[in-house]
Amino acid sequence: MSTVKLSLSDAYDLALECLLHNGCNRENAEAVAGRMIQAEADRCYSHGLFRMPWYVSGVKSGRVNGHASPTVERLAPGVLRMDGDGGYAPLGHRVGQAPLMACAREQGIAALAYVNMFHIAALWPETEALAEEGFCAFAFTGSYPYVAPAGGKSPLFGTNPMGFAWPRKDRPPLVFDQASAAMARGEIQIAARDGHSVPETAGIGPDGETTTDPNVVLKGAQLGFGGYKGASLAMMIELLAGPLIGEFLSIESQQDDGGLKGPPKGGELILALDPARFGAPDEYLERGERLFHAVLDQEGTRLPGDRRHASRAETRHSGIELPARLHREIQDLMA
Amino acid sequence: MSTVKLSLSDAYDLALECLLHNGCNRENAEAVAGRMIQAEADRCYSHGLFRMPWYVSGVKSGRVNGHASPTVERLAPGVLRMDGDGGYAPLGHRVGQAPLMACAREQGIAALAYVNMFHIAALWPETEALAEEGFCAFAFTGSYPYVAPAGGKSPLFGTNPMGFAWPRKDRPPLVFDQASAAMARGEIQIAARDGHSVPETAGIGPDGETTTDPNVVLKGAQLGFGGYKGASLAMMIELLAGPLIGEFLSIESQQDDGGLKGPPKGGELILALDPARFGAPDEYLERGERLFHAVLDQEGTRLPGDRRHASRAETRHSGIELPARLHREIQDLMA
Numbered sequence: 001m002s003t004v005k006l007s008l009s010d011a012y013d014l015a016l017e018c019l020l021h022n023g024c025n026r027e028n029a030e031a032v033a034g035r036m037i038q039a040e041a042d043r044c045y046s047h048g049l050f051r052m053p054w055y056v057s058g059v060k061s062g063r064v065n066g067h068a069s070p071t072v073e074r075l076a077p078g079v080l081r082m083d084g085d086g087g088y089a090p091l092g093h094r095v096g097q098a099p100l101m102a103c104a105r106e107q108g109i110a111a112l113a114y115v116n117m118f119h120i121a122a123l124w125p126e127t128e129a130l131a132e133e134g135f136c137a138f139a140f141t142g143s144y145p146y147v148a149p150a151g152g153k154s155p156l157f158g159t160n161p162m163g164f165a166w167p168r169k170d171r172p173p174l175v176f177d178q179a180s181a182a183m184a185r186g187e188i189q190i191a192a193r194d195g196h197s198v199p200e201t202a203g204i205g206p207d208g209e210t211t212t213d214p215n216v217v218l219k220g221a222q223l224g225f226g227g228y229k230g231a232s233l234a235m236m237i238e239l240l241a242g243p244l245i246g247e248f249l250s251i252e253s254q255q256d257d258g259g260l261k262g263p264p265k266g267g268e269l270i271l272a273l274d275p276a277r278f279g280a281p282d283e284y285l286e287r288g289e290r291l292f293h294a295v296l297d298q299e300g301t302r303l304p305g306d307r308r309h310a311s312r313a314e315t316r317h318s319g320i321e322l323p324a325r326l327h328r329e330i331q332d333l334m335a
Numbered sequence: 336m337s338t339v340k341l342s343l344s345d346a347y348d349l350a351l352e353c354l355l356h357n358g359c360n361r362e363n364a365e366a367v368a369g370r371m372i373q374a375e376a377d378r379c380y381s382h383g384l385f386r387m388p389w390y391v392s393g394v395k396s397g398r399v400n401g402h403a404s405p406t407v408e409r410l411a412p413g414v415l416r417m418d419g420d421g422g423y424a425p426l427g428h429r430v431g432q433a434p435l436m437a438c439a440r441e442q443g444i445a446a447l448a449y450v451n452m453f454h455i456a457a458l459w460p461e462t463e464a465l466a467e468e469g470f471c472a473f474a475f476t477g478s479y480p481y482v483a484p485a486g487g488k489s490p491l492f493g494t495n496p497m498g499f500a501w502p503r504k505d506r507p508p509l510v511f512d513q514a515s516a517a518m519a520r521g522e523i524q525i526a527a528r529d530g531h532s533v534p535e536t537a538g539i540g541p542d543g544e545t546t547t548d549p550n551v552v553l554k555g556a557q558l559g560f561g562g563y564k565g566a567s568l569a570m571m572i573e574l575l576a577g578p579l580i581g582e583f584l585s586i587e588s589q590q591d592d593g594g595l596k597g598p599p600k601g602g603e604l605i606l607a608l609d610p611a612r613f614g615a616p617d618e619y620l621e622r623g624e625r626l627f628h629a630v631l632d633q634e635g636t637r638l639p640g641d642r643r644h645a646s647r648a649e650t651r652h653s654g655i656e657l658p659a660r661l662h663r664e665i666q667d668l669m670a
Contacts, residue, residue, distance in 0.1 A: 151637065230561055278416070283578070
């Protein structure tokens with residue numbers, strides 16, 4: 001595969017320019033480009049520049065507001081709500097972080113309900129950002145219906161990731177961000193494209209039978225990880241990112257899209273806890289490290305996020321390699 | 336198996352009397368007996384009268400305080416801490432519920448950190464109780480080290496359950512309470528006793544190899560459900576029920592037990608959200624029902640907790656059947 005080498009800053013400029021040329025104002029373009037390049041830097045390609053054509057099409061179709069101006073409202077002493085004004089999530093995240101942190105510092109625990117935003121994407125950036133400032137954070141979001149309920153055959157829940165972050169002493173936070181589905185949607189699509197099989201736990205066909213054929217899974221339904229327990233988590237996340245905050249269920253989000261297959265519109269719930277207010281302000285970091293050391297003392301283990309951090313350390317110097325075809329596609333979007 | 340039939344109220348009286356005879360004051364005995372019979376009524380036997388000899392031994396050994404007087408302190412506007420005074424968890428739960436609800440109503444979201452309690456047990460009773468009063472609730476707790484970290488071979492995390500509850504319209508709340516481990520500890524022990532095999536996903540032997548022999552798993556380590564994702568949840572729960580609130584990790588809890596194999600001492604974190612304060616007070620119940628209907632519209636599905644509710648409806652009239660041996664054992668504890 002032919003690739004184009006770009007420094008992170010050149011990649012950012014490319015993304016920024018493309019978004020500015022395609023209906024985003026500077027504030028929105030900067031937030032989206034920043035998030036994309038953050039994903040590239042961590043080698044989470046499925047959230048990186050790969051998304052550009054899709055992001056651009058969302059704005060061009062008129063569905064997504066490239067000039068969104070998100071606003072925060074305080075619904076209760078510990079609850080904030082941000083209306084994303086129909087824009088992409090990254091600007092909402094950027095605007096929402098400071099008020100959420102202030103609220104959590106004041107209250108000990110605070111929630112931020114994001115509504116009216118498009119494509120929440122990976123949850124590690126916003127949870128990691130909170131943990132870098134010392135908070136313990138959760139994030140929950142839905143998407144389109146891909147995952148069957150336990151015992152069922154038809155897609156109903158989103159792949160519904162949950163993110164969690166914990167601050168560490170003199171190190172980047174511990175962060176995980178995992179779908180409730182056994183396998184990421186993108187991985188199944190890639191297996192289908194490349195003619196590979198998928199594990200039997202990944203999904204079922206339209207007949208409800210397990211299969212290792214990714215094409216059959218894509219026509220049927222994905223399954224929750226670990227069977228019914230992952231499906232329970234998917235249901236919980238539907239409730240938190242939908243009904244609780246007055247936003248779409250994944251099935252409603254798909255209806256709203258009306259067959260365009262554009263970025264999903266929906267909600268996200270973030271919880272931030274200030275560990276200094278939970279009764280052990282002098283111990284929590286130390287005790288957390290004790291746990292992490294006990295994990296790493298066992299051969300064959302690593303902590304969630306270790307690979308991302310290693311990638312980040314490398315790409316800071318090496319820059320990234322973009323498939324030449326994608327690079328051209330992005331340039332064509334500016335022609 | 337020979338059994339003894341008891342009405343729920345007779346079963347409660349039996350439990351109460353046994354605890355009163357064995358070092359618990361009335362307040363503690365009532366709370367523990369109530370929780371045990373609630374489990375019997377829902378046919379969650381592993382949290383029912385089966386536990387009585389173990390509970391009694393905990394008090395008799397002097398480890399557990401049968402006269403505990405739990406106290407609540409407010410650490411921040413949205414954070415409460417309850418010191419369980421070294422007693423069993425049910426009294427702490429009973430005392431903590433009202434202040435937690437008041438705090439969540441006032442703040443929109445509130446946390447209650449339980450510390451210095453023994454044997455947190457199932458998490459559905461306390462989360463269900465909150466959802467019955469209209470709250471959305473989470474609970475997290477550790478135990479003793481049984482589960483290996485992802486890629487590791489040795490037990491480190493507890494089976495670490497997470498409970499979640501959501502209020503429903505004119506129905507009992509939706510509640511799930513699931514271990515991060517692929518299989519409950521008790522199920523593996525029962526398989527070992529009865530000479531049955533366990534699924535390959537349940538655990539590994541001391542050599543780190545998967546096995547279907549429950550005896551080998553008991554010598555080795557259990558695994559998280561769905562592999563590394565369940566292990567991530569187990570780690571999250573260790574952090575929330577331990578370091579965050581100044582309580583033991585599961586490995587520390589085992590050290591503290593000093594080989595007695597008595598009830599584990601530790602912490603529990605509960606979060607309560609008032610859905611009326613999250614921006615959609617008139618919609619959240621309806622939207623939740625829409626999701627549940629979509630689940631139940633699919634053949635072969637049921638909602639988490641359905642079996643417990645069905646059992647509860649039955650045992651209210653039928654009472655319970657206690658193994659005669661257990662009944663005798665409990666009576667012997669009062670001789």
